[in-house]
Amino acid sequence: MSEFAKGEVWLVGAGPGDAGLLTLHAVEALRTADVEIQDALKSAKVLEYAAGAELVFLGKRGGKPSPKQPEINARLVAEAKAGRRVVRLKGGDPFMFGRGTEEVLALVAAGVKFRVVPGITAGIGGLAYAGIPVTSRDVNSSVIFLTGHDHTGLSPEGIDWAAVGHAAGMIVLYMAMRHMGEISDKLMAGGLSGDTPVAVVMRASMPEMRILDTTLARAAKDIEASGIGAPAIISIGRGNLLREQMAWL
Template sequence: MFDLSVDLAPFEAGTVWLVGAGPGDPGLLSLLALHGLRHADHVICDALVDARIIALARPGAVVEAMGKRGGLESVPQSDITARLVELARQGVRVLRLKGGDPFVFGRGPEEALALAAAGIPFRVVPGITAGIGGLAYAGIPVTSRDTNSAVAFVTGHGADGELPDEFDWDSLARGAPVMVFYMGLKHLDRLAARLLAAGRRPDEPVAVVCRAATPDQTVLESRLGSVAADVAAAGLKPPAVVVLGGVVALRDRLDWWIPS
C-alpha cells in the first residue's frame, strides 16, 4: 500500500513549498499537495482556495490568509514574499497554497524568484489549472479531435490591470481555434470587441464558468457578440474562466457534474 509518509518527498524545516490547490474540488489535489498540507507548520493561502482544502492542513498548523483579488484591496505581493522568507528563516515548514497551478497566470514565479534570491530552499507542487480542470467540470474539453488541434491560454488583464496589449490580437484570433481566458470578466466587453475586430464570428459559442469545480459553480453559455451583455444581465462575478470556440458546443452532451 502507498504510504504518504514514506514514499513522498520530506518537507524539511526552513523550506517553502509553492503548492497548487487546483480549481476547487479537494479531490483534485495531488498526493504531494496533500502530503505538504499534512506536514506544514504554517500555511499561507490565497483568497480563492476552497475552504475544504484549507481544512486538510494538519491540526496545529497556522493558517494565514494573504490572498490577492483583482480589483479588491489585497495584501501587496512584496509583503507576501517577505513573509515567506521571514518564516523560512525561522526554521518553519511553510506551505504557500495557491488556487489552480502556481505557475499558470499566478504569482508563483515571482515568489519562487524571491525565495531563490534569498537563498531559501523551495519546491513547486503543480496543481490542476482552472483552464483545464475547471472547464472539465463544466463539461467542456479544451481540445477535441473534431474541433481543434490547438488551444491558447490567455490572461484577461496584464500587470497594470488592463487588457494586455503586448501580443498580436489579430494573430491570436486567427491562430487559435479555441481560446481560454483567465481573469477575463472585468474587460469582457473590450475583449469580445477585440476578437470580433480580428475576425472572429459574433455567433461563435462562448462559455463563462464561475467558481469552477465548487458547489457554487455557475456556467453561462452565450455567443461572442452578446456574451458581455449576457454576463452583465446574469450578474456573474469573478473568479471565472471564459472559453471561446467549438468545444463549447460539446457541453450539451458532456455536462456530467452535479455540484453537491
C-alpha cells in the first residue's frame, strides 16, 4: 500500500472491538494521521495508536441527534482540502454496512484521493470469538449478511425474506435488534422453522461480550427479557449449535 499523503482520506476498518484485530495497515494509518474522524467511540486501546492525531467524534452525544451523512462527507472533504491526512475510522469493515461507499463517492466527486483499508467484520470475526463459525463444511456452504434497517429506520422492504431463508445455511444480521420480531415472523412465514437456533452476540470480541442462545420463534422476546442491547450481531442457523463445543475465550 502506498504512503499516506497529505490531503488524502483513508477509510479504515477498526474491526469488531478487540484492538488486536486491527490490521498492520490500520495501525500505520492511525499513527500517521493528522486527524481521526469517527461516529461511535472506539476502545481506548485502538485510539492509543492515534495519539498524534486530533480526534473528531461525530456521533450522538448529550442527546443531540447524529450528524447527517452529507455533513460527515463535507467534513471529510474539508479536512483533506486543508492538507491534512484524514483517517475515517469505522467499526468492522468500511464496506460491510458501514456507509463506506457513500463516503468514497463523495470524496471522488470532490477530487479527494482516498484509500480503503479493510477490517474484520463483526459478523465473521466477532462471531468467531463467540465460538460460532459462519461456515462449516458439514453444516453450511453459504452465509448471507443483512442489515436490519435501511435509511428509513425500518427493516428493509426490498428483502425477499423467504428467499433469504432458503438461500443460506447461516443468516447473519447487523443492526437488527429493534426489528427482530418482524424479521423472525417473515423468516418463519417463508418456511424457516421456529426451532432454528439463534445466537445474539453483544459487544463481540470485547471483554464485556455477552451471548444469548435462543430460537427463531423466541428470539424477540428473549432479547427483550435479556436486557442485551446494541451493538449486537444476530446469527441464525444450525452452525450456532457448534458453539458449545467451540467456545474458546
